Amino acid sequence: xxKKLLSLLLCTAMAVSMxxxxxxxxSKDSTTGTTADSGKTTDNTTGKxxxxxxxxxxxxxxYWSMWEATEPQGKVIQEAVNTYMADTGNKVxxxxxxxxxxxxxxxxxxxxxxxxxxxxxxxxxVNGTWGSYLYDLEALAKDADYEAxxxxxxxxxxxxxAGGTLKxxxxxxxxxxxxxxxxxxxxxxxxxxxxxxxxxLTVCEKLKAAGITPLTSDDxxxxxxxxxxxxxxxxNDGVEKVVTEGLWAEEPAVLKVAQAYEELATKGYFxxxxxxxxxxxxxxxxLALGEVAMYLNGSWLPNEVKDxxxxxxxxxxxxxxxxxxxxxxxEASNFGAQVLAINKDSKVAKEAFDIIxxxxxxxxxxxxxxxxxxxxADSSNAEWPQMLAAVxxxxxxxxxxxxxxxxxxxxxxxxxxxxxxxxxxxxxxITAQQFVDNMEAASK
Amino acid sequence: xKKNKTMIVCFLLxxxxxxxxxxxxxxxxxxxxxxxxxxxxxxAVSKWSFVGLGNFNKLFHTSLFVTSLWNIFRIWFIGGLAxxxxxxLFAVILTSGIRFKxxxxxxxxxxxxxxxxxxATMWLQYVYNPRFGLFKSFxxxxxxxxxxxxxxxxxxxxxxxxxxxxxxxMVGYHMLIFASGIERISSxxxxxxxxxxxxxVKQFLHVTLPLIKGVxxxxxxxxxxxxxxxxxxxxxxxxxxxxxxxxxxxxxxxxQVFGAGNSVTEHNAGMGAAVGIILSLxxxxxxxxxxxxxxxxxxxx
Numbered sequence: 001x002x003k004k005l006l007s008l009l010l011c012t013a014m015a016v017s018m019x020x021x022x023x024x025x026x027s028k029d030s031t032t033g034t035t036a037d038s039g040k041t042t043d044n045t046t047g048k049x050x051x052x053x054x055x056x057x058x059x060x061x062x063y064w065s066m067w068e069a070t071e072p073q074g075k076v077i078q079e080a081v082n083t084y085m086a087d088t089g090n091k092v093x094x095x096x097x098x099x100x101x102x103x104x105x106x107x108x109x110x111x112x113x114x115x116x117x118x119x120x121x122x123x124x125x126v127n128g129t130w131g132s133y134l135y136d137l138e139a140l141a142k143d144a145d146y147e148a149x150x151x152x153x154x155x156x157x158x159x160x161x162a163g164g165t166l167k168x169x170x171x172x173x174x175x176x177x178x179x180x181x182x183x184x185x186x187x188x189x190x191x192x193x194x195x196x197x198x199x200x201l202t203v204c205e206k207l208k209a210a211g212i213t214p215l216t217s218d219d220x221x222x223x224x225x226x227x228x229x230x231x232x233x234x235x236n237d238g239v240e241k242v243v244t245e246g247l248w249a250e251e252p253a254v255l256k257v258a259q260a261y262e263e264l265a266t267k268g269y270f271x272x273x274x275x276x277x278x279x280x281x282x283x284x285x286x287l288a289l290g291e292v293a294m295y296l297n298g299s300w301l302p303n304e305v306k307d308x309x310x311x312x313x314x315x316x317x318x319x320x321x322x323x324x325x326x327x328x329x330x331e332a333s334n335f336g337a338q339v340l341a342i343n344k345d346s347k348v349a350k351e352a353f354d355i356i357x358x359x360x361x362x363x364x365x366x367x368x369x370x371x372x373x374x375x376x377a378d379s380s381n382a383e384w385p386q387m388l389a390a391v392x393x394x395x396x397x398x399x400x401x402x403x404x405x406x407x408x409x410x411x412x413x414x415x416x417x418x419x420x421x422x423x424x425x426x427x428x429x430i431t432a433q434q435f436v437d438n439m440e441a442a443s444k
Numbered sequence: 445x446k447k448n449k450t451m452i453v454c455f456l457l458x459x460x461x462x463x464x465x466x467x468x469x470x471x472x473x474x475x476x477x478x479x480x481x482x483x484x485x486x487x488a489v490s491k492w493s494f495v496g497l498g499n500f501n502k503l504f505h506t507s508l509f510v511t512s513l514w515n516i517f518r519i520w521f522i523g524g525l526a527x528x529x530x531x532x533l534f535a536v537i538l539t540s541g542i543r544f545k546x547x548x549x550x551x552x553x554x555x556x557x558x559x560x561x562x563x564a565t566m567w568l569q570y571v572y573n574p575r576f577g578l579f580k581s582f583x584x585x586x587x588x589x590x591x592x593x594x595x596x597x598x599x600x601x602x603x604x605x606x607x608x609x610x611x612x613x614m615v616g617y618h619m620l621i622f623a624s625g626i627e628r629i630s631s632x633x634x635x636x637x638x639x640x641x642x643x644x645v646k647q648f649l650h651v652t653l654p655l656i657k658g659v660x661x662x663x664x665x666x667x668x669x670x671x672x673x674x675x676x677x678x679x680x681x682x683x684x685x686x687x688x689x690x691x692x693x694x695x696x697x698x699x700q701v702f703g704a705g706n707s708v709t710e711h712n713a714g715m716g717a718a719v720g721i722i723l724s725l726x727x728x729x730x731x732x733x734x735x736x737x738x739x740x741x742x743x744x745x
Contacts, residue, residue: 416686
């Protein structure tokens, strides 16, 4: 009898656990909206009907986001989506995948036929790596007169990245430039930002004379210093050629870059810890706590370190200085954005585009800008967060777009080697000639 | 008998189907992929382009990949020696009847329960910190100024910093395996040895060691498998872009399959598969060598 009772109990437990396992339940991704009701064929992964509509009559749009639900960006996007749902009656299945979730999971999911209508990531990755999955947005953008209040430079960058047509909509624009601590500049009596390399050296000298360490960086960003300097001399394409074809000794500009940074190192302009700075030590400790004055980084920096700097930190920004005889001046920088894109197989492209408008225009674009200390994408949102006020003139004067690190990280087999040797150069452990020799040897 | 056969087939079939689907198929597909150039990891076979042994050839001619192999070898060999020695030492001490055994065992095992991210943050931001770090203050206190001045996370010392941090967390795990092996040995052997006049050291060398040969084999195999998959610690010690001193084949594989750092670079899932094949061969080699060198079937107890 006991045995029978026990087996009955075990059977019940098994049946219950199987049913629970098979039920849709809550997934670990934070999800909004509901799955479709019965009566229609549903996609098992998303619960979406094949024509994008659900039993309630509205449509369901599946949106995979690169943010986490707890980040300021994630929270604002969630609000925008909630408002969209309330306004239209449509449902949005919003899933926050995080950076690696999107990077590793999006393409396999699309290949497997998962119904994802809308997704977001970096401008170059969306248009480059996932270019063949994108819906052409030209007609939708034209119908909505989208470009009337969009940043023309960024829209142009999106078109360029997609090979001439608009396949993504930018939001959370960013620019890569020198960020500095205005109070330290004031303390050293510096009244103007440097536009040329000699002015930059003067600024460094003044800072050092005032007892302030002028420069620092982290292992994650040091290659951008190398890329920018070389690109000022030979342009973005020239940099890519050097790193991919291994022209380290053949291209004389490489030695010039190394000599310039050797000078910075020997004059003691770099932090003494630059060689051992593992990100985020340089930005979070040295720059944010006011030990070092300047750091070449993206306009996301003030947001990243705001808990360390406090609200009173005065940020300054200037474009990487121009070099004598260089092909690019301060008008060239790496600028870009996160972009939203629609799956070319989506049946609800128009609705997905409406969500894009909710996120990138008006109220929510402004909120995104304020909450994440970011640059607004909507040009009618003219007011920038105070912390980024100094960035506006830099972005406005930028006309030439560099890719990430001005192309210096285009060869993944060489990126770690550049990082190793350039950090040593900045820390004064090797000379300019040794830098060139090491790079030449490693590229063979 | 006939009935039994049907039952055997019925019970084995689901397991067999799952084994084929979940183990055999991915293995065969990965081997096949390693001979092709494949842009996206889930690309249809029609998009693959055959390169023969091209991926393997390119890998062995890429200095960064060779560096990653060298790094993983050093992690496996040097780290292995250190971890095994410490784990065995702690295991012997713990099984020797000391007081507060459970406390020490839990304390040494503790790093295994803490997330690697938290541990790496502690090492990077606190222990190795060149301003106020534990190492700096400790060496300053004992007036070893040269050691105190070391910047542990610069290029010259980063590998050792990584190795120390990683091994710190691994000792407890292998110690438990050793300890359970030692506890299996009947106390009669030790009593007999004591009566014969053998001291603790002799007992360890002539009783404990020979009887835990099999445990050694298990530990070496486990260590090799985890070393081959060395990834998280490497990522934590060099975020965003890889580092020459911390890169391992798994990190290289990730770069090939999902792209490297912030730049949009060319992907080749076939190359990633080739890295996987090389790593598997390494583990098989270590396992075979272990089986040949450590024979544990000559003793019965």
